[in-house]
Amino acid sequence: MARGKQIYEGKAKILYEGPEPGTLIQFFKDDATAFNAQKKAVLEGKGVLNNRISEFVMLGLERIGIPTHFIKRINMREQLIRHVEIVPLEVVVRNVAAGSICKRLGLKEGDPLPRSVVEFYYKDDKLGDPMISEDHITAWGWASPQEIDDMMAYALRVNDYLSGLFAAAHIRLIDFKLEFGRQYENDMVRLILADEISPDGCRLWDLDTGEVMDKDRFRKDLGDVVEGYREVARRLGVLRNDDEGTGDKSGPKLVRNNGEAPS
Structure with a gap:
């Protein structure tokens, strides 16, 4: 293509x-x-x-x-x-204490949160993607109140789905980041999930050992x-x-499934 x-x-x-x-x-x-x-x-x-x-x-x-x-x-x-049209926000869902929330709230890494928490961050690398409130979002017009409600509702549904998906794979979903975009169709506009969902934007730990399986391996110099x-x-x-024979330098071999399937 x-x-x-x-x-x-x-x-x-x-x-x-x-x-x-x-x-x-x-x-x-x-x-x-x-x-x-x-x-x-x-x-x-x-x-x-x-x-x-x-x-x-x-x-x-x-x-x-x-x-x-x-x-x-x-x-x-x-x-x-x-x-x-990308909404200039990162939506983070947290299930377990890890990363910046530990420093902000004095939590111990690995402790379950009382419930899943949704946080908003303003997408600006120069500012370090600061955490913001819903009032900030509406005051500066980054999203409407209805879009905020929709993003939160979608984020929690995604969390439910991912938690079950990863648990079935013996992986604990600690937290993850989402981004959303506006799709325009004639006079209509709808909010849809954008960007990617991968170990780059999720914290994933082995359910038994707690071994890190995500980008924190890079952040913390854990290797592999x-x-x-x-x-x-x-x-x-x-x-x-069985796709991972030795001596193959072409990279990972992936299964075609025919459509099955934060700071």
Whole structure:
């Protein structure tokens, strides 16, 4: 599938014009960044795994009625997606104390929260993506009150789905980040899930050992970052154990499922 000119490059993905109006091609890079890009590396195969894991999750969310920008996976590193106007917010859902909430509230990492908590952050790397309130969002017009309600409702539904999905794979969902976009159709506009859902934006721990299986392996210099992502893919059924023979330097081999499927 031919892609058009590049229109955006972020820390982990590149967006190109798509083959049809209202579409884009999303390319997953191997680049890894942390601490607002102060720490950088290239991790061979990470983009391939994130592409496939995100496809698997997005298809599952579509099946339960959550609209997403995902249309189809094109190849090992690219997806065809709907063109949306990104809402400049990160929506974080937390189930277990980890990361910045521990420092803010004096919590012990690994302690379950009283209930799932939804937080909003303003997307601005120069400001360090600051945490904001609903009043900030409406005062500056980043989203309407109805859009805030919709994002929170979608976030909690996604949390329910992901918690069950990962628990079945013997993985504990600690927290995760979502982004949303506005899709315009004639005079109508609707809010849909955008970006990606992968170990780049989720904290995932082994259910028994607590072993980290996500981007914190990179943040905390734990090593074997891609292997952590690969294990997530294996457990979800995205990557077959028998595909991982020694001496194959072409990267992860992924299972075609024919449509089945934060700071």
